[in-house]
Amino acid sequence: QVQLVESGGGSVQAGGSLRLSCAASGFASTGYCMGWFRQAPGKEREGVAVIDIYWRTSYANSVKGRFTISKDNAKNTLYLQMNGLQPEDAAMYYCAADGCGYPDYGATIQFLYRGQGTQVTVSS
Numbered sequence: 001q002v003q004l005v006e007s008g009g010g011s012v013q014a015g016g017s018l019r020l021s022c023a024a025s026g027f028a029s030t031g032y033c034m035g036w037f038r039q040a041p042g043k044e045r046e047g048v049a050v051i052d053i054y055w056r057t058s059y060a061n062s063v064k065g066r067f068t069i070s071k072d073n074a075k076n077t078l079y080l081q082m083n084g085l086q087p088e089d090a091a092m093y094y095c096a097a098d099g100c101g102y103p104d105y106g107a108t109i110q111f112l113y114r115g116q117g118t119q120v121t122v123s124s
Contacts, residue, residue, distance in 0.1 A: 002026040002113050004095045009118030016085050020118060022078040022095030027113075033100035034071060034078045035108035038091035038120075047105040048093070049080060056102040063089070085122045092117040 008020040021037070035050030049059045049069040057069055068081040078095055096111035 002097075004115035006093065006095045006114055006115045006118040009093060009120045011121040011123065012083070012085055014086055014124050016122070016124055017081070017083045018085065018120060020080040020082065020093055020095075020120075022080075022115060024076045024078065024095075027097075029071070029076050029097060031099075032097045032113075033103060033107075033111070034055045034095070034097045035103075035105060035110075035111065036069065036078075036080050036093055036095060037108040038089075038093045040091040045109040046091075047108040050100075050103045050105045050108050051078070052100060052103040055122045056104065058105040060105050066095075082120070085120070087122045087124045090120055090122045092119050094114060 003025045005023045029053045032053045036048040039045045051057045066084040070079045094117045096108045096114040098111035
Protein backbone atom coordinates (compact mmCIF):
# COMPACT_ATOMS: atom_id res chain seq x y z
CA GLN A 1 0.00 0.00 0.00
CA VAL A 2 1.45 3.33 -1.10
CA GLN A 3 1.78 5.80 1.73
CA LEU A 4 3.25 9.30 1.90
CA VAL A 5 3.57 10.87 5.34
CA GLU A 6 4.59 14.49 5.70
CA SER A 7 6.15 16.10 8.74
CA GLY A 8 8.03 19.23 9.70
CA GLY A 9 5.34 21.85 9.34
CA GLY A 10 4.85 24.49 11.98
CA SER A 11 4.57 28.15 12.74
CA VAL A 12 7.39 30.60 12.02
CA GLN A 13 7.87 34.32 11.67
CA ALA A 14 8.49 35.92 8.31
CA GLY A 15 12.06 35.31 7.23
CA GLY A 16 12.23 32.02 9.10
CA SER A 17 12.92 28.52 7.85
CA LEU A 18 11.32 25.11 7.95
CA ARG A 19 12.28 21.73 6.57
CA LEU A 20 9.49 19.47 5.46
CA SER A 21 9.96 15.72 5.17
CA CYS A 22 7.92 13.11 3.36
CA ALA A 23 8.42 9.46 4.21
CA ALA A 24 7.37 7.17 1.38
CA SER A 25 6.45 3.53 1.78
CA GLY A 26 4.81 0.82 -0.26
CA PHE A 27 6.66 1.69 -3.44
CA ALA A 28 10.15 2.43 -4.69
CA SER A 29 10.23 6.20 -4.83
CA THR A 30 13.41 6.03 -6.88
CA GLY A 31 11.27 5.23 -9.90
CA TYR A 32 8.92 8.18 -9.52
CA CYS A 33 8.89 11.92 -9.73
CA MET A 34 8.25 13.30 -6.29
CA GLY A 35 7.21 16.78 -5.36
CA TRP A 36 5.32 19.23 -3.22
CA PHE A 37 2.22 21.26 -3.78
CA ARG A 38 0.38 23.55 -1.40
CA GLN A 39 -3.09 24.87 -0.82
CA ALA A 40 -4.08 27.89 1.22
CA PRO A 41 -7.64 28.41 2.45
CA GLY A 42 -9.85 29.68 -0.34
CA LYS A 43 -7.16 29.21 -2.96
CA GLU A 44 -6.46 26.63 -5.59
CA ARG A 45 -3.74 24.03 -5.30
CA GLU A 46 -0.37 25.35 -6.36
CA GLY A 47 2.59 23.29 -7.46
CA VAL A 48 5.74 24.16 -5.54
CA ALA A 49 8.63 21.90 -6.54
CA VAL A 50 9.40 18.54 -8.08
CA ILE A 51 12.41 16.25 -8.45
CA ASP A 52 12.63 13.45 -10.99
CA ILE A 53 14.48 10.16 -11.06
CA TYR A 54 17.53 11.87 -12.57
CA TRP A 55 17.60 14.45 -9.79
CA ARG A 56 16.45 17.21 -12.10
CA THR A 57 14.34 19.79 -10.32
CA SER A 58 11.69 22.35 -11.14
CA TYR A 59 10.33 25.15 -8.96
CA ALA A 60 7.51 27.61 -8.99
CA ASN A 61 8.78 31.12 -9.64
CA SER A 62 7.37 32.25 -6.32
CA VAL A 63 9.71 29.95 -4.37
CA LYS A 64 12.74 29.78 -6.64
CA GLY A 65 15.88 30.73 -4.77
CA ARG A 66 14.22 30.24 -1.37
CA PHE A 67 13.07 26.61 -1.40
CA THR A 68 15.17 23.54 -2.15
CA ILE A 69 13.79 20.10 -2.91
CA SER A 70 15.91 17.03 -2.29
CA LYS A 71 15.56 13.34 -1.61
CA ASP A 72 17.33 10.51 0.15
CA ASN A 73 16.76 7.36 -1.86
CA ALA A 74 18.22 5.17 0.85
CA LYS A 75 15.61 6.46 3.29
CA ASN A 76 12.83 6.74 0.70
CA THR A 77 12.33 10.27 1.94
CA LEU A 78 11.66 13.57 0.20
CA TYR A 79 12.54 16.95 1.67
CA LEU A 80 11.66 20.57 1.13
CA GLN A 81 13.96 23.12 2.73
CA MET A 82 12.11 26.41 2.96
CA ASN A 83 14.08 29.56 3.72
CA GLY A 84 12.97 33.16 3.77
CA LEU A 85 9.37 32.19 4.46
CA GLN A 86 6.77 34.86 3.83
CA PRO A 87 3.11 35.09 4.89
CA GLU A 88 2.08 34.19 1.35
CA ASP A 89 3.83 30.83 1.78
CA ALA A 90 1.40 29.83 4.52
CA ALA A 91 -0.60 26.81 3.40
CA MET A 92 -1.09 23.11 3.80
CA TYR A 93 1.82 21.42 2.08
CA TYR A 94 1.37 18.06 0.44
CA CYS A 95 3.87 15.51 -0.75
CA ALA A 96 3.02 13.79 -4.02
CA ALA A 97 4.44 11.13 -6.33
CA ASP A 98 3.80 9.83 -9.82
CA GLY A 99 5.58 8.77 -12.93
CA CYS A 100 6.76 11.61 -15.14
CA GLY A 101 8.94 12.12 -18.17
CA TYR A 102 10.39 15.43 -17.06
CA PRO A 103 10.15 17.58 -13.92
CA ASP A 104 7.20 19.97 -14.02
CA TYR A 105 6.30 21.52 -10.68
CA GLY A 106 2.82 22.35 -11.94
CA ALA A 107 2.04 18.69 -12.52
CA THR A 108 2.37 17.85 -8.83
CA ILE A 109 -1.21 18.92 -8.15
CA GLN A 110 -2.37 16.01 -10.32
CA PHE A 111 0.08 13.37 -9.13
CA LEU A 112 -1.51 10.01 -8.42
CA TYR A 113 -0.18 9.56 -4.89
CA ARG A 114 -0.36 12.23 -2.20
CA GLY A 115 -0.06 12.54 1.55
CA GLN A 116 -2.35 14.07 4.14
CA GLY A 117 -0.41 17.30 4.35
CA THR A 118 1.47 19.32 6.93
CA GLN A 119 0.50 22.85 7.90
CA VAL A 120 2.85 25.79 7.49
CA THR A 121 1.95 29.07 9.17
CA VAL A 122 3.98 32.25 8.68
CA SER A 123 3.35 35.35 10.75
CA SER A 124 4.41 38.82 9.68
